[in-house]
Amino acid sequence: MAQKTALIVYAHQSPASFNAAARDAAVEALTGQGYKVLVSDLYAMNFKASATAEDIKGDLKNAEHFVYNEEMLVAWQDSRLSDDITEEQQKVKQADLVIFQFPLYWFSVPAIMKGWIDRVLIQGFAFSMQRMYDNGMFQEKKAMLSFTTGATESMFQPDGIHGDINVALWPLQNGVLHFCGFQVLTPQIFWCPAFSPPPVRTAMLDAWRERLSGLMVEKPLSFAPTEFFDLSFQGGFRLRPEVKEQFASQPYGITTAQHLGKPLPPNNQMKAKQMDS
Amino acid sequence: MAQKTALIVYAHQSPASFNAAARDAAVEALTGQGYKVLVSDLYAMNFKASATAEDIKGDLKNAEHFVYNEEMLVAWQDSRLSDDITEEQQKVKQADLVIFQFPLYWFSVPAIMKGWIDRVLIQGFAFSMQRMYDNGMFQEKKAMLSFTTGATESMFQPDGIHGDINVALWPLQNGVLHFCGFQVLTPQIFWCPAFSPPPVRTAMLDAWRERLSGLMVEKPLSFAPTEFFDLSFQGGFRLRPEVKEQFASQPYGITTAQHLGKPLPPNNQMKAKQMDS
Numbered sequence: 001m002a003q004k005t006a007l008i009v010y011a012h013q014s015p016a017s018f019n020a021a022a023r024d025a026a027v028e029a030l031t032g033q034g035y036k037v038l039v040s041d042l043y044a045m046n047f048k049a050s051a052t053a054e055d056i057k058g059d060l061k062n063a064e065h066f067v068y069n070e071e072m073l074v075a076w077q078d079s080r081l082s083d084d085i086t087e088e089q090q091k092v093k094q095a096d097l098v099i100f101q102f103p104l105y106w107f108s109v110p111a112i113m114k115g116w117i118d119r120v121l122i123q124g125f126a127f128s129m130q131r132m133y134d135n136g137m138f139q140e141k142k143a144m145l146s147f148t149t150g151a152t153e154s155m156f157q158p159d160g161i162h163g164d165i166n167v168a169l170w171p172l173q174n175g176v177l178h179f180c181g182f183q184v185l186t187p188q189i190f191w192c193p194a195f196s197p198p199p200v201r202t203a204m205l206d207a208w209r210e211r212l213s214g215l216m217v218e219k220p221l222s223f224a225p226t227e228f229f230d231l232s233f234q235g236g237f238r239l240r241p242e243v244k245e246q247f248a249s250q251p252y253g254i255t256t257a258q259h260l261g262k263p264l265p266p267n268n269q270m271k272a273k274q275m276d277s
Numbered sequence: 278m279a280q281k282t283a284l285i286v287y288a289h290q291s292p293a294s295f296n297a298a299a300r301d302a303a304v305e306a307l308t309g310q311g312y313k314v315l316v317s318d319l320y321a322m323n324f325k326a327s328a329t330a331e332d333i334k335g336d337l338k339n340a341e342h343f344v345y346n347e348e349m350l351v352a353w354q355d356s357r358l359s360d361d362i363t364e365e366q367q368k369v370k371q372a373d374l375v376i377f378q379f380p381l382y383w384f385s386v387p388a389i390m391k392g393w394i395d396r397v398l399i400q401g402f403a404f405s406m407q408r409m410y411d412n413g414m415f416q417e418k419k420a421m422l423s424f425t426t427g428a429t430e431s432m433f434q435p436d437g438i439h440g441d442i443n444v445a446l447w448p449l450q451n452g453v454l455h456f457c458g459f460q461v462l463t464p465q466i467f468w469c470p471a472f473s474p475p476p477v478r479t480a481m482l483d484a485w486r487e488r489l490s491g492l493m494v495e496k497p498l499s500f501a502p503t504e505f506f507d508l509s510f511q512g513g514f515r516l517r518p519e520v521k522e523q524f525a526s527q528p529y530g531i532t533t534a535q536h537l538g539k540p541l542p543p544n545n546q547m548k549a550k551q552m553d554s
Contacts, residue, residue, distance in 0.1 A: 013329060016342035042327075049326035049388040050319075052290060065293035067471070069427070107452030108385060111326040111395050115388035133438070150346070154513030159521065161410070161506050161514040163451065163534025170444050175384030194344070229438050236431030237438040244436065257440025261540050 004216075005036045007095035011102040011113040013043045018148055018193040018201060023101045025205050026146070029212035030097075038091045042112045048084060049115025055082045069123050076124040088120040097216065098143040098182070104150070107168045117176055126180045133226045136181015142220065143177045144185035145169070146208075153191045165189070166256045169269040174223060174257065183220035186272060219272040224254045281493075282313045284372035288379040288390040290320045295425055295470040295478060300378045302482050303423070306489035307374075315368050319389045325361060326392025332359045346400050353401040365397040374493065375420040375459070381427070384445045394453055403457045410503045413458015419497065420454045421462035422446070423485075430468045442466070443533045446546040451500060451534065460497035463549060496549040501531045 008026055012019035023039065030037050040047070051068045053060060056075040060066060075081050081089070092098065102113050109117070121127070131137050149156075156165035169187060177184045188208060193201050228243045230236070239247075244260070253259030256268045285303055289296035300316065307314050317324070328345045330337060333352040337343060352358050358366070369375065379390050386394070398404070408414050426433075433442035446464060454461045465485060470478050505520045507513070516524075521537070530536030533545045 013345060014343040017344075043329060047327075049392060050324075051382070051387060051389070052320065066291040067294070068290060105328070105395050106391075106398075106456075107448035108391070110328060111388050111392035112328070114383075114385070114391045115326060118382050118388050121383075152510070152513065154515055157513075157515060158530070158534070158536050158538060159516040160535070161503070161508070163447065163532060164536060167444050167447050167534035167536075168452065170440065171384035171448060174440065175445065179383075226438070231438070233429070236429065236434075238431055238434060239436040253435070255440060257435070257444035258437070259435050259441060259444075259541060261435060261543070263538050263540055264536060266538070 003034060003036050004096045005038065005094045006030045006097040006099065007038045007040065007091045008099045008101055009040045009042065009113065009116055011042045011100075011110050011116075017103075018190065019101055019103055021205055022146060022148075022188075022190065022208060025209050026099055026101070026212060029209050033213070035097075036094075038095070040088060040091065040116070042116060045084075047112055047116060048119070049112045051115070051118045055085060055119060056080055057082060072122040073124045076122060081122075085119050085122075088116065089125055092120065092126075092138075092141075096141055098141065099146055100144070101146045103148045107162070108172065121176070121180055131181070132179055133223065134178075134181065135226055136179065138181040139183070141182055142185055142216070143180075143182035144187060145172060145177075146188035146190075148190040148193050150192060150194065153189075164256075164264070166264065166267060166269040170256045173221065173269050174255070178221075178223045184223070185215065185218055185220055186270060221269060221271075222255070222273045224258050228254070280311060280313050281373045282315065282371045283307045283374040283376065284315045284317065284368045285376045285378055286317045286319065286390065286393055288319045288377075288387050288393075294380075295467065296378055296380055298482055299423060299425070299465075299467065299485060302486050303376055303378070303489055306486050310490070312374075313371075315372070317365060317368065317393070319393060322361075324389055324393060325396070326389045328392070328395045332362060332396055333357055334359060349399040350401045353399060358399075362396050362399075365393065366402055369397065369403075369415075369418075373418055375418065376423055377421070378423045380425045384439070385449065398453070398457055408458070409456055410500065411455075411458065412503055413456065415458040416460070418459050419462055419493070420457075420459035421464060422449060422454075423465035423467075425467040425470050427469060427471065430466075441533075441541070443541065443544060443546040447533045450498065450546050451532070455498075455500050461500070462492065462495055462497055463547060498546060498548075499532070499550045501535050505531070 008023055010023045027037050053066055056071055057080040061071055061074050102109050126137055151162055154160055155162045158164040173184050190204050228239055230240050247260055252265040253262040256264050285300055287300045304314050330343055333348055334357040338348055338351050379386050403414055428439055431437055432439045435441040450461050467481050505516055507515060507517050524537055529542040530539040533541050
């Protein structure tokens with residue numbers, strides 16, 4: 001069996017951080033399982049975050065009206081992307097598993113990691129108009145978010161001050177990871193380690209190590225299959241009538257955002273369904 | 278009456294873009310109404326996106342274990358933030374209205390704009406543990422998202438391939454803007470201008486100009502008042518029992534993410550309530 005590869009995209013400024021410890025735990029556990037482990041330490045690499053014309057070598061398609069996604073598609077086709085992007089794409093290509101390790105900034109990833117997403121996961125390489133969601137490029141790969149919060153778990157409940165964490169996770173897990181076809185594993189959330197006593201932090205890392213030992217046999221999260229939708233501009237990329245009918249008698253919507261005006265399926269972005277086909 | 282000030286935080290690489298036209302329309306309309314209009318053209322400024330120790334002048338509080346939000350709080354108190362951040366904060370201070378103008382990248386803002394959020398809206402300046410949401414620093418200010426999409430409106434419906442746009446908007450509108458206390462105006466969404474014929478693009482800009490003429494008397498979006506919650510660690514920052522009871526008989530949850538297991542209030546992040554107190 002070929003050696004498996006994991007990529008950890010890591011964004012914390014300090015080697016003394018809890019995020020660094022979580023990264024190290026993953027490197028150690030996955031290496032121990034025989035993985036080749038690649039780490040993109042974004043701050044240490046001084047990774048460029050902003051999507052600019054410098055991301056392209058040679059002439060632009062339309063310098064007068066620069067459109068990033070169009071220029072990047074052409075540059076990718078012609079192998080004229082900047083070296084830092086090509087290097088990251090090579091890592092993604094190799095990876096069977098991608099772990100994003102970061103502190104939650106403003107209900108999302110830090111800007112430097114958003115820059116990695118914006119610049120590396122470009123059209124052509126990571127998706128196309130024909131290949132997205134469960135038809136996506138990366139169907140054979142798994143990806144997951146692993147992050148620390150400043151908030152407590154109770155704040156991110158459906159009756160908490162920040163609202164349901166499942167809503168906060170949707171843009172990243174559906175809009176980025178699943179959009180590219182990744183099988184999305186349950187997020188690993190370290191709730192508020194900064195205000196947790198050392199034994200609690202240790203226990204969090206132990207639980208993470210425990211989870212890592214069985215990570216690759218975990219069932220991924222459920223998303224709406226693209227076959228549920230009429231994937232045409234006439235059909236508006238909306239649910240097919242027969243599928244809508246099928247869900248009419250169900251107590252919950254399909255996913256956190258494809259809710260059909262019904263209550264959200266509880267923890268749709270947090271837990272894999274046990275009895276799903 | 279003192280002159281009002283508007284700040285447009287703008288992120289597009291090309292002066293020939295639809296985003297540039299939307300920005301220009303806003304500058305023109307607001308200037309015409311007597312506003313002082315400030316523009317932060319992030320790409321033109323080569324705005325630094327990544328949150329690093331370079332954002333702080335002088336010694337760090339704890340260089341061994343660099344914690345960005347803690348270091349930034351101290352540096353802000355001591356007036357030792359980097360000049361580019363201080364300049365943006367001065368603009369925000371002056372502004373009665375902040376408009377974020379950008380193309381939607383991955384269900385969110387481009388990395389360069391996330392960098393502006395991460396680096397400028399720091400603890401002390403934009404929020405504190407005591408001052409957040411409707412107790413926030415910027416209660417007297419209004420803010421709004423104005424953005425272009427590659428997707429059509431139908432794709433971002435509760436039965437669309439991307440799911441309900443209200444879910445995608447929550448992290449930015451609640452997690453960033455409302456968290457800082459801003460009164461959040463209805464987002465201005467330009468659906469798919471790149472694939473729209475010139476008359477449609479023109480009509481979109483005309484509608485934006487029309488809206489700008491009455492922007493400052495618009496009713497902002499509704500969020501859950503902080504008085505609904507038990508703002509203590511014992512209480513978990515969760516809904517007070519009497520409020521929960523009050524909503525028990527309601528058909529909808531309170532907001533998109535504070536949904537209480539009920540259907541989401543339709544278009545909670547897209548439309549102001551007409552009959553709200």
